[in-house]
Amino acid sequence: MDLSLSxxxxxxxxxxxxxxxxxxxxxxxxxxxxxxxxFDADLWRKMVDLGWTGMAIPEAYGGVGLTNTDFGVVAETLGYYASGSPLLDSAVLSANAILEAGSEAQKKEFLTAIANGQQIFTTAITEPEYGWGPSFIKMGAAHSGRHYVLNGTKLFIPWAHVADQIIVAARTSEGATPEEGISLFVVDKNAKGVSTRLMQGFIGDKVCEVNFNNVEVPASHMLGTAGHAWPALERSMDKATAILSTYMAGGAWKAYEMCRDYSQVRIAFGMPIGTFQYVQGNVIIALTESDACKWTAYEALWMLDTDRKETQIGVSTAKAVASDSFWKACDASHDVHGGIGIDITFGLTHYTKRARTFQHYLGDARYHRARMARLMEL
Structure with a gap:
């Protein structure tokens, strides 16, 4: 395994x-x-012009066709600069859901729109009970002639307020296992019966409550076969999770750099505070946490790109580490900075709130450790 950059x-x-x-x-x-x-529309357009929205999309559908690791390199840099955008949700999670489950016609229509920045997609998975496993998807989609009718609420959906299309995970039937009966639908955000509410709080990337009230979706907008979408959705989530972990690694590294640099210039009792053992301990915590986050994330990307047998375990390892390491690096940095660290003009809180938001997105450490144990048949 060679994790050096090409x-x-x-x-x-x-x-x-x-x-x-x-x-x-x-x-x-x-x-x-x-x-x-x-959301900064001008910044988004510049990202589109750089080709970032097409990195994970094959050339046949208007993309660039780069690897997961290639995307991870950009995501790590985005995390370092605390960039907020729908890039992960539109160009990775949603794009891969379409790649994994969509028909050829759907791929040509939707992926081209994502790659060229014509449309922003997001994927709605979680609900008020909140969880990332299949058993937490309970929203119903009833078959009615040439349509499906969606009713229910999706919660904590990133960027739904600026999205053009929402890929909705819903149940079209009850199966023998939680994985059975889940379908994916591409829903126009402006369709009759769809409403979004921007959620408030100490949140990084913006998230929404999305309500569906008798929303009619053409059967042609179902991705794949009715009731069999979970495997495709899970594979899409794995790719997005690994790339999110590199974003978190970039943010953790910035938190480390900030506390290291501050410890060298802040003078107390006539000497830099970095000479004090307690401060040194926090700087080292930030360093080791950010390093652990980075290398487990890049190993997961390498496993995805080389189709390793234990890729799912690698992805869950990366996110279990990232979910804890990012906030721990930020907390250590706050301990070093003291009062100035909570000044919103200083910049550290940009990372702290993203650490606390992304800690849970696509599964927290507890979820991924349990998933690892299940995959290892423990």
């Missing part, structure tokens, strides 16, 4: 760093986060 990946990292350094100083991150939508 020449293509070095170039991707360099161009992403140059772009984000210019576009996302910490003041701009705060402005975007505090805006009503949390």
């Amino acid at each position: 020449p293509t990946q070095v170039q991707l990292k360099s161009s992403a760093t140059e772009f984000l350094t210019a576009e996302l100083p910490k003041e701009r991150v705060r402005e975007i986060d505090e805006s009503p939508t949390g």
Whole structure:
């Protein structure tokens, strides 16, 4: 296993760093986060122009056809700069759900729209009971002639307020196992009966409550076969989870750099606070947590790209580590900074709130440890 960057990946990292350094100083991150939508349309268009929305999409459907690791390199840089955008949800999770489950016609229609930035997609999985396993998907979709009628609520759905299309996981039947009976539908966000509410709180990327009230969806907008969508959705989630973990690694590394640098310049009792054992301990915690997050994430991406037998275990390992490591690195950095760390103009809280949000997204550490145990047949 060689986790060193290829020449293509070095170039991707360099161009992403140059772009984000210019576009996302910490003041701009705060402005975007505090805006009503949390979405910068101009920044998004520039990401589209860079080809980022097509990285995970094959060339046959208008994309670039890069590897998961290639995308992870860009995601790590996005995390380092605390960039908020629908890139993961549209160009990775939703795009892969279409790739895994969609017909050829659906791939040509929807993937091309994602790749060229014509439309933003998001995927609605979680519900008020909240969980990432198949047993938590309970929203119903009833077959009615040439349509399916969707009723129910999806909760904590990223970027639904700016999305054009929502891929909805719903039950079209009850199966012998929780995995059976789940279907995927592409729903127009502006369809009659669909409503979104932006949720408030100490949140990184914006999330929504999405309600479906007798929403009619053409049967042609079902991805794959009725009742058999879970395997495709799970594979899509694995790819998105590994790439999210690299984003979190980038954020954790920035939190480490901030506490390391501050410990070297903050003077107390006539000396840098980095000479004090307690401070040193926190700097080391931030370093080791961010390192663990990075390398388990890149190992998971390598496993996905090389189709390893234990890829699912590798992905869950990465997210179990990332879910804990990101917030631990941020907490250690806050311990070093003291009061200035909670000043929203300072910049550390950009990472703290993302650590606390992404800790749960696509499954928290507890969920992924339980999944690992199940996959290992323990």
